[in-house]
Amino acid sequence: MKQVISISLGSKANDYEFQTQFLGQKFKIKRIGTNGDYDKMAELLVQLDDEADAFGLGSVKLPSSNKSNPLIKMVTNILDSVRDDSAKIAKLRSRLKTPVTTGDHLINVAHEWALRSLQFEHSGYFNNARVLFFSGMNCFRMAKVMSEFTDNIMFADPIIENGISKFLNSFKDLDLYAQGIHDILRWVPSKRLTSSALPLKKWNTYILRKAIQKAHIIVVPYNNFYDYVGDCTPEELGGKTIITTTAYDDRIEFLKNQGVNLIIDTTPKILKRVVGVNVQEALVIAALEKKRHQITDEELLELMSAEKTGLRPRLVYPSGDPRRICRFAFVIHPLSQEQFKLEKTVKPFINIPGAVDAVEKVIAYAPPWVYSKVTGIKSPAGSEAEGWLITVGGTPKQMMSHSPEFTYKRLLMAARMAKRLGAQIMGLGAFTKVVGDAGVTVAKKAAIPITTGNSYSASGALWAAADAVRRMGLIKIEDGKKINGKTMVFGATGAIGSVCSRLLAMAFDEVYLCGRNIIKLMALKESIQKETPKVKLHTVVNPDKYLEDMDVIVTATSGMGKKILDITKVKPGCVITDVARPLDLSPEDVAKRPDVLVIESGEILLPGKPKLKDIGLPKGVAYACLAETIVLALEGRFEVFTIGRDIEWEKVKTIYKLGLKHGMKLAAISGVNGVYSDKDIKKVRDLALKARKKKNG
Ligand SMILES: NC(=O)c1ccc[n+]([C@@H]2O[C@H](COP(=O)([O-])OP(=O)(O)OC[C@H]3O[C@@H](n4cnc5c(N)ncnc54)[C@H](OP(=O)(O)O)[C@@H]3O)[C@@H](O)[C@H]2O)c1
Numbered sequence: 001m002k003q004v005i006s007i008s009l010g011s012k013a014n015d016y017e018f019q020t021q022f023l024g025q026k027f028k029i030k031r032i033g034t035n036g037d038y039d040k041m042a043e044l045l046v047q048l049d050d051e052a053d054a055f056g057l058g059s060v061k062l063p064s065s066n067k068s069n070p071l072i073k074m075v076t077n078i079l080d081s082v083r084d085d086s087a088k089i090a091k092l093r094s095r096l097k098t099p100v101t102t103g104d105h106l107i108n109v110a111h112e113w114a115l116r117s118l119q120f121e122h123s124g125y126f127n128n129a130r131v132l133f134f135s136g137m138n139c140f141r142m143a144k145v146m147s148e149f150t151d152n153i154m155f156a157d158p159i160i161e162n163g164i165s166k167f168l169n170s171f172k173d174l175d176l177y178a179q180g181i182h183d184i185l186r187w188v189p190s191k192r193l194t195s196s197a198l199p200l201k202k203w204n205t206y207i208l209r210k211a212i213q214k215a216h217i218i219v220v221p222y223n224n225f226y227d228y229v230g231d232c233t234p235e236e237l238g239g240k241t242i243i244t245t246t247a248y249d250d251r252i253e254f255l256k257n258q259g260v261n262l263i264i265d266t267t268p269k270i271l272k273r274v275v276g277v278n279v280q281e282a283l284v285i286a287a288l289e290k291k292r293h294q295i296t297d298e299e300l301l302e303l304m305s306a307e308k309t310g311l312r313p314r315l316v317y318p319s320g321d322p323r324r325i326c327r328f329a330f331v332i333h334p335l336s337q338e339q340f341k342l343e344k345t346v347k348p349f350i351n352i353p354g355a356v357d358a359v360e361k362v363i364a365y366a367p368p369w370v371y372s373k374v375t376g377i378k379s380p381a382g383s384e385a386e387g388w389l390i391t392v393g394g395t396p397k398q399m400m401s402h403s404p405e406f407t408y409k410r411l412l413m414a415a416r417m418a419k420r421l422g423a424q425i426m427g428l429g430a431f432t433k434v435v436g437d438a439g440v441t442v443a444k445k446a447a448i449p450i451t452t453g454n455s456y457s458a459s460g461a462l463w464a465a466a467d468a469v470r471r472m473g474l475i476k477i478e479d480g481k482k483i484n485g486k487t488m489v490f491g492a493t494g495a496i497g498s499v500c501s502r503l504l505a506m507a508f509d510e511v512y513l514c515g516r517n518i519i520k521l522m523a524l525k526e527s528i529q530k531e532t533p534k535v536k537l538h539t540v541v542n543p544d545k546y547l548e549d550m551d552v553i554v555t556a557t558s559g560m561g562k563k564i565l566d567i568t569k570v571k572p573g574c575v576i577t578d579v580a581r582p583l584d585l586s587p588e589d590v591a592k593r594p595d596v597l598v599i600e601s602g603e604i605l606l607p608g609k610p611k612l613k614d615i616g617l618p619k620g621v622a623y624a625c626l627a628e629t630i631v632l633a634l635e636g637r638f639e640v641f642t643i644g645r646d647i648e649w650e651k652v653k654t655i656y657k658l659g660l661k662h663g664m665k666l667a668a669i670s671g672v673n674g675v676y677s678d679k680d681i682k683k684v685r686d687l688a689l690k691a692r693k694k695k696n697g
Helices: 038-047 070-082 086-095 104-121 140-149 157-162 171-178 183-187 190-196 198-214 225-229 249-257 277-288 297-305 337-341 355-364 396-401 404-421 440-445 454-472 495-507 518-531 544-549 587-592 624-635 649-661 678-695
Strands: 002-008 016-022 025-033 054-058 131-133 153-155 217-219 241-244 262-265 314-316 324-332 369-378 383-391 425-428 483-490 508-514 536-540 552-555 575-578 597-599 608-611
Touching: 002 038, 002 277, 025 277, 054 277, 104 140, 104 277, 104 297, 131 140, 131 198, 140 153, 140 171, 153 171, 157 171, 157 183, 157 198, 171 183, 225 249, 277 297, 324 404, 324 624, 337 355, 355 396, 383 404, 383 624, 404 425, 404 440, 425 624, 454 495, 454 552, 454 575, 454 597, 454 624, 454 649, 454 678, 483 495, 483 544, 495 508, 495 518, 495 552, 495 649, 508 518, 518 536, 624 649
Parallel strands: 002 025, 002 054, 131 153, 131 217, 217 241, 241 262, 324 383, 324 425, 483 508, 483 552, 508 536, 552 575, 575 597
Antiparallel strands: 016 025, 262 314, 369 383, 369 608
């Protein structure tokens, strides 16, 4: 039987001895603690040299850079510390024939493997996450890999090692710091001051606490684990992901009590019992009967991916409930002056001529700000989403009165803010994607993926229309058959209007494409006709004379509240879905026709218990474009999804299906006066039937 002996600087109280099997071989594993005594450690190395097949050195702080040969340095240091006579050292070193390891090779490979395999399995897990490394130097290779997935990295090395009140914010900085040539190190003389001056110490503790609070992922070194996080509270660690090595049960229990969401233990658990990474590497060395430096990354990786050894990073969800929290941002803006008038600061001035106009102009220039944090969205498929509603100041009127670049600039500022916050995807609300090229430029220049949300807006609008038509019960709908009815789309050439037209062409016998530019309409007609040859398509610039025949109307213009259609001419019982924001139909217009059902497009009821500030919708309900951003976050699809005016039909189908998977529901259909109850709809239907009867004599 082979023997692996771990000599640890840790407490003797944790010593153990047991037998196990690894790669088909029998092993005796023994740990001997030296209570921090280096002399004892060196003595034991010599003493047990004949008994062991491999030594592991435990609780030894690993060297900082991956460029040095850690093992040689380490053993030299240990031997130097007990034998300062060089002749004796040489003699002692030459007498050690057993391979010795601190586990650093396995740790480095395991760190990289853990990150890459998780990022692959849980698509985009680390994308743009805010990551705090207590010690980047201790996790150099992990830091390098992490920097491929996110720029939001903070290394606390200067604070913890030198008492310098500053974080390193990139892997490049960490590398310079490791080489001792980073500018920050010029501050080192202040170390003496910082370690003795209480206010500075307190300040360092304060900024470290703040960084912990803001981080999504915290990397805690194995050594002195409790020194780093022992004082943390659930407010600081709650919901976080902790990456560490060798998560013993007491550590897991501690992190569980702090409400930690996920512990990624990069030390593979190859034995039932959790043992130090030095023991595991010593086990591998003894099993393969190779010198430490002869074992390659590939060999270790092969062992890690081989299921028989179980050499894989360990994921522990302390609550027992696997959670993945994805993050999004969504840009909103005031739709009209009416929204400013409600603001406390503006209210006193609303009666002063020109004051509100002036506020509207000035706010359009304001930099973006966070209007609301969104939490509590939970998909039945398991993932969760949280995010930020970021507002830009321009009303549609202001956006349209400036060049598109004016809005792009503010959207790119919002994207930078979203990135800093840790958002993994950003959606564009209402008019922010109507101006210019509908998100194309912003998506090209932003550092995080962008979506306009228009795929879901289009499908949501028709989802709501279908629901309303069914509840009105005036049109015969038969499964698998086209609806024998007429429908018209206002703004048919637009991004949302054109998809609605395509969808309606598949469901109805006749579709009227309404717009201002007949050439655009003709081109649209041709392309729809190719896709759906059996539908009867019409192009109209002057729609009034056809309105009395329409069963369903969708309005999706960017007319900014201008009168788009004459509701007095509409057929009794018609269902009008008003997708536009600001709405194409004013409350006054809607009031003129109590026999027509006007619904405000298809809003989406979010899954879970969403918490966010008022966005002018009932609790838990979101605009479909916001819902698209959330669905993509829940699915971990951090990609540019819908942009431009040519929305792909495939994407509309995909987002609809993903929405169902993640528990999105059509919100109760509502109109200008709020949610329509069955009683309200019956009233509209009765009035419509009466009006039709009267019209038919
Ligand atoms: N409810 C939601 O969740 C949601 C989500 C996204 C967007 N929206 C709203 O939906 C609307 C359309 O968005 P989009 O992205 O499809 O915009 P878009 O691509 O710019 O299309 C706008 C369409 O409106 C037409 N139009 C513009 N001004 C008009 C006017 N005065 N009279 C008649 N037609 C006019 C344009 O026709 P021309 O080709 O002739 O210019 C174009 O066909 C916007 O109001 C937007 O705020 C709502």
